[in-house]
Amino acid sequence: MGNNRVIVGMGSCGIAAGAKTVYEQLEKADLGAELCITSCVGMCYAEPIVEVENASGRIMFGNVDSRFAEVLIQSVKSGSELPDENRIKEDETGKKYLDRQVKIALKNCGVINPESIDEYLAVGGYEGIKKCINSSTPEEVIEIVKTSGLRGRGGAGFTTGVKWSFLAGAKNNPKYLVCNADEGDPGAFMDRAVLEGDPHAVIEGMLTAAYATGASLGYVYCRAEYPLAIKRLIIAIKEASERNLLGDNIQGTDFSFNLKVKEGAGAFVCGEETALMASIEGRRGMPALRPPFPAEAGINKLPTNINNVETYANVPFIMREGPEAFNKYSFGKSVGTKVFALAGKVKRVGLVEVPMGLTLREVIEEIGGGSSSDRPLKAVQMGGPAGGCIPESLFDTPIDYDSINATGAIMGSGGMVVMDDQTCMVDVARYFLNFTQKESCGKCTFCRIGTKRMLEILTRITEGKGVENDISLLEELAGHVSKTSLCGLGQLAPNPVLTTLKYFREEYEAHIKDKKCPAGVCKPLIKFTVNPDNCIGCTACAKACPTKCISGERKEVHFIDQEKCVKCGICRDTCKFDAIDID
């Protein structure tokens, strides 16, 4: 049987996992088949991934190292039967990972070559916008998007069709359209994956919005930390312009839309729309008071509409397949699917897209395969620095905007970091506060100073210096910070603290009253000791210790000098006999 194509998954994380080395190995091998690339298919846990396409379909192989690449090379070259091992879509875990997912925004990610407009066209690309231009008025397009029920996927969840109608109704010209790709939440990589994997879908979504609203100028504002996404976006814009799908008089009509990429410069607050627009204008990215809303006075005081990457990526599907194909996935007031970056202590980390209404437990345990450490799971963090920690006892919460909000967390842009019992929730709260405090632009006093004071309190709690009324002081400050801040950054900054206080108050109390860190994370509160029953005297810990504070003869129980110990935990990571205890 002839093998036609060999496809290597070359997303950022695939490359980091070794896909480029594999690609080079395949390139040198004279395969007798076409060698292509695609982007992230979402199965990050199995990177690097190589697919072989022949008459019977595409077979996906995961965890491809140089040895296995050689096996693949030999079987492709000789045309013999492809190996049975590493078939990640067919094996039990792969099926579990994929079965519950519904791909709309990620439909083409990991399937087509993102650097080829022809491959996008071959899967129905740009059909949606052509349909709009040829047979629908702008008003009808907005109605379709309203009917679909699509809500903004950047976090706030505002109804997209309504937002578009504001811009359509604005009187001044020209009008701007912005794609917010300033994905700043630590622990989130959905937008990067979409831009790297299917940039034309985002362009088509923007084109549709431009047609519906009368916008003629567009920007994609992308994080500078995503060089590959920027590169692929620029290629896609060039290709679309060459095919008269962008630029002036698109497809011979009087509809024109010009699109540019703006590279961010590292400021989390620029994810906020007014700050983002200030940054596009070449100023410090500081939020401004609304009203006026962007639809009225945005970039250069002209009408502007801003949507997130995933929101735009959903639009071509809605236009092509109709709004019912989208809103048949619905739960409560939430419709369609949501992409999540599933990370942390689960077996299968990756990019998943699930229909609204699936429960957190289904995502974490069925798709993600449960705990990777075999230790009990404790919480899931959703929504990044603006979100919160949902405890394991609430894992049966369905995923929809309202149910997630009811827990105190937010849907957010899609970061989902799973934590086990070795994660300290006070430390997690301190981590996020440290982040928001650094990223506060400083405009609002409570956001600038209040978050700093909250961070100081959290820091002293994790250092064992917490005092009796620290918790109530945190709660009081949290209320002030969220009430008196202009933008979402400050308004939501206390969320990680409030949710951990709500669900894990006893951990705070253990730190303050008992001077203990139950998870064994906060250094000043823990002590590493050697368990004499388990230590066999292999000397591995003593060799690994950076401060040389572990002593002991070979085959005898070792001893840690507490005076010199810096509590780095390397001994515990090194020990194969579970002989290092944390008190």
Next chain:
Amino acid sequence: MSCADCSNAAKEAREVVAAVGSEPEKVIPLLQEIQKRHGYLSQELIETVAEEINLPVSRLYGVATFYSQFRFHPIGKHLIKVCKGTACHVAGAEKVYSIISEDLGVVEGETTEDGLFTLESVACLGCCSLAPVVMIDDNIYGKLSPAKMGKILKEYADGK
């Protein structure tokens, strides 16, 4: 302005402005271009570029100091960025960071005396599946342990 360095700076400022543009909205791309060329923003180039585009120097400094991407000191031969995203934090980014910091004897933003390494941390590199992650120059290293990190640093120090 007659010294050779100054006229070089003026010439380079003209090149930068010609490549990027001179409108006020181009301030960020202009600063990015300077940093791309030198790895940092020198006072001299900021001043000459400001003059070239007729904006006050304070406007450029205001923007440059707001965004974390911009640096005001030269960087070492290798730039180490330790990811401190949530997934990396939970997976032990702090340990990895302290190993590098202790090994090289530098803290955040500093360059080693031999000019070989500059240490920085970043909010998230978006490779959460490989946590904890460190980026050295353009290469990403994932699933790091303190031991593995030490080995990688040694490879660079030995002239990789």
